Amino acid sequence: xxxxxxxxxxxxxxxxxxxxxxxxxxxxxxxxxxxxxxxxxxxxxxxxxxxxxxxxxxxxxxxxxxxxxxxxxxxxxxxxxxxxxxxxxxxxxxxxxxxxxxxxxxxxxxxxxxxxxxxxxxxxxxxxxxxxxxxxxxxxxxxxxxxxxxxxxxxxxxxxxxxxxxxxxxxxxxxxxxxxxxxxxxxxxxxxxxxxxxxxxxxxxxxxxxxxxxx
Numbered sequence: 001x002x003x004x005x006x007x008x009x010x011x012x013x014x015x016x017x018x019x020x021x022x023x024x025x026x027x028x029x030x031x032x033x034x035x036x037x038x039x040x041x042x043x044x045x046x047x048x049x050x051x052x053x054x055x056x057x058x059x060x061x062x063x064x065x066x067x068x069x070x071x072x073x074x075x076x077x078x079x080x081x082x083x084x085x086x087x088x089x090x091x092x093x094x095x096x097x098x099x100x101x102x103x104x105x106x107x108x109x110x111x112x113x114x115x116x117x118x119x120x121x122x123x124x125x126x127x128x129x130x131x132x133x134x135x136x137x138x139x140x141x142x143x144x145x146x147x148x149x150x151x152x153x154x155x156x157x158x159x160x161x162x163x164x165x166x167x168x169x170x171x172x173x174x175x176x177x178x179x180x181x182x183x184x185x186x187x188x189x190x191x192x193x194x195x196x197x198x199x200x201x202x203x204x205x206x207x208x209x210x211x212x213x214x215x
Contacts, residue, residue, distance in 0.1 A: 003067040005030045005190050006052060006158055010061035013047050020044035021051070021058070022212035028158065031188045033180065035164070035195035035204040044212060045194045046087060049160045052192060053084055083151030083159040090147020092135040098122070098146045099131040105154045121149045125179050141165070141172035148176055155187045164193040177201070 004027035011024040021044045028034045038045050050056040052063060054070040063070040065081060083105075084091070092101045099118060106114035122128045127145050135143050144165060151159050159180075165173045181203060183189045193204070200206075208215040 002029070004028060004064075005032075005066060006192065007064045007067075008048075008052060008061065009064070011048075011051055011058045011063070012060040013044065013051065013056070013058050019212045020047050021209070024048070024061070024209060024212070024214055026052075026207060026214065028190050028192050030157070031184065031190055033184060033191045033193070033201075033204045034207060035193045035199065035201070036207045036209060037195050037197040037199070039197055039208065039210050043209065046162055048209070049084070049162050049192070049194060053082060053160055081157050083154070083156040085144065085147045085151050085159070085161040087162045088140065088143075089135055090144045090150075092143055092147055092150070094135050097132050097134055098127065098138075101135070101146060102150045102153055105150065109154070111154065118149075118153055121153050121179075124182070125149050125175055141169055145172055145176060148179060152179060152183050152189070155183075156189060158190040158192065159183075161191065161193045164195045164199070 006028040008024060008026040011021050013021040026036070036048065047056065051058050054063065093104070096104065099122070102122065103114045103118040106117060111117070119128070122131055125145055125148070127142065127149065130138060130142055130146070135146070138146070148161070165176055180191055184191065184203070
């Protein structure tokens with residue numbers, strides 16, 4: 001039986017009396033693109049990704065990566081398995097230029113040709129013109145493009161993206177979608193995206209979580 005690349009089982013998260021996630025089961029297979037939409041505002045979108053990434057412990061349930069529990073086991077490698085694009089500014093470091101932000105994962109782990117690979121991905125995404133600018137000088141759309149480039153540059157097995165370009169201008173959205181499709185094809189990277197309910201994409205399998213439960 002094929003083991004999912006990422007599997008959430010019975011995930012329950014409460015915020016006081018409010019149930020954010022209620023017994024959520026969700027899986028992402030290798031090389032798959034999965035989009036999750038939340039019809040309700042403040043319905044637990046960011047919480048779901050933080051749990052999936054091991055950044056937050058659920059009140060109940062488990063997360064497995066390649067069949068192994070994500071948390072509490074040193075045998076699960078933190079690199080280069082997973083990349084993440086956070087909300088708003090994407091999680092960029094404000095004191096580093098765009099080029100420095102994108103090259104950082106490669107340099108941190110001693111990868112060769114970090115500058116060459118980061119330059120190549122910036123060119124492929126059309127953001128080479130902002131390489132020497134700082135995140136706080138950019139629009140939200142440009143920040144998130146740069147953050148996506150940083151997540152993709154070290155070729156992780158799966159990338160989690162919070163608010164997949166909600167409200168972005170059309171050109172930024174198309175560039176991000178092209179980058180995801182290209183990475184999925186060339187490097188077989190899987191994606192878990194938080195998407196708007198109206199978004200349709202033939203490459204993407206959709207799931208809906210409403211009032212904390214998978215519909």
